[in-house]
Amino acid sequence: MDEVREGLLYTESHEWIEDLGDGRVRMGISDHAQHELGDIVYVELPDVGRTLSKGDEIGALESVKTVEPVITPVSGKVIKVNDSLEDGSEIMNRSPYDEGWLVEVELSDPAELQGLMDSSVYAEALKSQ
Numbered sequence: 001m002d003e004v005r006e007g008l009l010y011t012e013s014h015e016w017i018e019d020l021g022d023g024r025v026r027m028g029i030s031d032h033a034q035h036e037l038g039d040i041v042y043v044e045l046p047d048v049g050r051t052l053s054k055g056d057e058i059g060a061l062e063s064v065k066t067v068e069p070v071i072t073p074v075s076g077k078v079i080k081v082n083d084s085l086e087d088g089s090e091i092m093n094r095s096p097y098d099e100g101w102l103v104e105v106e107l108s109d110p111a112e113l114q115g116l117m118d119s120s121v122y123a124e125a126l127k128s129q
Contacts, residue, residue, distance in 0.1 A: 002030070002031045002032040002035060002126060003031040003097070004030070004031070004032075004119050004122055004123040004126065005031075005097050005119060006119045007119065008097070008119060009113060009116035009117065009118060010030060010116060010117045010118075010119070010121075010122035011071075011073045011116060011117070012117075012125070013071055014029055014030045014032055014033035014036075015027055015028070015029055015030070015033075015070065015071065015072075015073060016028050016029070016030050016097065017073060017074065017113065017116060018101075019113065020104070023106055023107045023110060024079065024104055024105065024106055024107070025074060025076075025104065025105050025107060025113070026101050026103070026104050026105075027072065027073075027074075027101065027102050027103050027104075027105065028092075028096055028097065028100055028101040028102050029061065029070070029092065029096055029100075029102070030096060030122075031096050031097070032126055033096070034092055034093050034096045034100070037061060037063040037065060037066065037068060038063045038064050038065045039063055039064045039090065039093060040061055040062070040063050040089045040090065040092045040093055041062055041063060041064060041089055041090075042061075042062040042089055043059065043060075043061055043062075043085040043086070043089045043092065043102070044059040044060040044061075044062075045058075045059045045081040045082070045085065045102060045103060046058045046059055046078050046081065046103065047078065047081075048078050048079065048080065048081055049077065049078060050077070050078045051076075051077050051078075051108075052072045052074070052075055052076055052077070052078065052105065053072075053075050054072060054073060054074055054075045054109075054112055055071060055072070055073075056071070056072050057069040057070065057071055058070050058071070058072045058078075058102075058103065059102065059103075061089075061092070070102060072105070073112065073115075073116060074105060074107055074109070074112045074113065075107070075108045075109050075112060076105040076106050076107040076108045076109075077105065077106045077108070078103050078104070078105055079104050079105065079106050080103065080104035081102070081103050081104075082100070082101050082102055082103070084099070085100070085102070
């Protein structure tokens with residue numbers, strides 16, 4: 001059973017967003033996504049300072065099965081990336097919500113968060129897959 005963490009927001013493409021307050025969010029992929037990908041062997045992250053628009057491809061995850069793009073559900077500026085993934089991409093399989101986060105973004109339009117699913121809606125969506 002995939003873990004769906006309460007208090008996070010989710011996308012249909014299985015990214016999660018944590019509102020850190022002060023107009024900042026942290027983003028990663030859900031437990032479901034990491035299970036579907038299998039063993040993640042490489043993570044490509046955007047540069048700090050990059051300006052993002054909702055729907056942009058901001059990086060990629062390479063697993064033993066496939067390469068999947070990471071799409072941002074929010075607009076803003078990348079203020080931090082998880083450098084620990086460069087040497088240990090397997091963290092994403094072990095801890096997708098804690099140690100395996102991808103980026104932190106300073107939002108340019110906080111209203112975009114309203115279009116995301118809360119944990120209960122996301123959990124229901126997973127049941128139909």
